[in-house]
Amino acid sequence: MSDVTITVRGENEVRVAPERATIHVTVRAEGPARATVVEQVAERAEPVRTGIAERQDAGAVIEWNSKRLAVRAERPWNDQGRQLAPVYYASIDFAATFTEASELSIWVSEISAWDGVDVGWVNWHLTPQTRADIEREVASSAVGVALQRAQAYAAALGLEFVTPVEIADTGLISREQAPPQMLKARGAAFAAAGSAPVMEYEPEDIVVSATVEARFTAR
Structure with missing residues (x-):
């Protein structure tokens, strides 16, 4: 195949x-x-x-x-x-x-x-340092989720090897297939819920999220 x-x-x-x-x-x-x-x-x-x-x-x-x-x-x-x-x-x-x-x-x-x-x-x-650390961790985990999904799809097709081709923020991945064995790291899209001004003095947790799109080749 x-x-x-x-x-x-x-x-x-x-x-x-x-x-x-x-x-x-x-x-x-x-x-x-x-x-x-x-x-x-x-x-x-x-x-x-x-x-x-x-x-x-x-x-x-x-x-x-x-x-x-x-x-x-x-x-x-x-x-x-x-x-x-x-x-x-x-x-x-x-x-x-x-x-x-x-x-x-x-x-x-x-x-x-x-x-x-x-x-x-x-x-x-959050403090700038805390936000930077959390965003880095969340981005790494989001890429890991994408890799796991690609591996699951490949296994369902009877394929064993998965190679990253492209990783991008949501909506930024190219529409044409990139050459194999090239990795373009463009970061991750982060969102913090609850950052809009609100009249509350008992804080709710801040949600830091990341979403990435990734393209792989499998064989």
């Missing part, structure tokens, strides 16, 4: 507890006088800034940032169609990365009751 081309897909995924939580907080103030609004938002932002800095000193926060003061004015309309005097809006945004969900929950419970403080979304994530 001549060589047979076998094209398969390999998948794998693991669930990992998040190691970091980045929370976004906005401090706001509004009123008829620009100077008063600016002063008020600065006063409201100070305890937020102090609380984050204290937690950074204690090791609960590994990094944080604060955007510059933003001020805008709007002239509302009344129900009689008349434009009223300007209303000024001021805001300061904060982002802080916590190492512990429990410490994050305590801090959020504290600041959420403060005037002018809006608690935004939390992004649960």
Whole structure:
């Protein structure tokens, strides 16, 4: 029997507890006088800034940032169609990365009751090194799954030897058969479920997955 081309897909995924939580907080103030609004938002932002800095000193926060003061004015309309005097809006945004969900929950419970403080979304994530290590492991396992499938197909046809020809991310494998005994490693497609911002302070596991397409020749 001549060589047979076998094209398969390999998948794998693991669930990992998040190691970091980045929370976004906005401090706001509004009123008829620009100077008063600016002063008020600065006063409201100070305890937020102090609380984050204290937690950074204690090791609960590994990094944080604060955007510059933003001020805008709007002239509302009344129900009689008349434009009223300007209303000024001021805001300061904060982002802080916590190492512990429990410490994050305590801090959020504290600041959420403060005037002018809006608690935004939390992004649960892994450290770059952990993500790189897991992605490498998951990719390797996905390739192994593809190889096992190819070997199973070959065995069903009474063939013994399986040779890799091409490996690619999903949708990137060539449509024409590549020459035998050539291996093109183009990586793996990774997806992390739960990376979209959500209003939760008890994290769910992060799903790291990989899917590859592979082509083999069997004889």
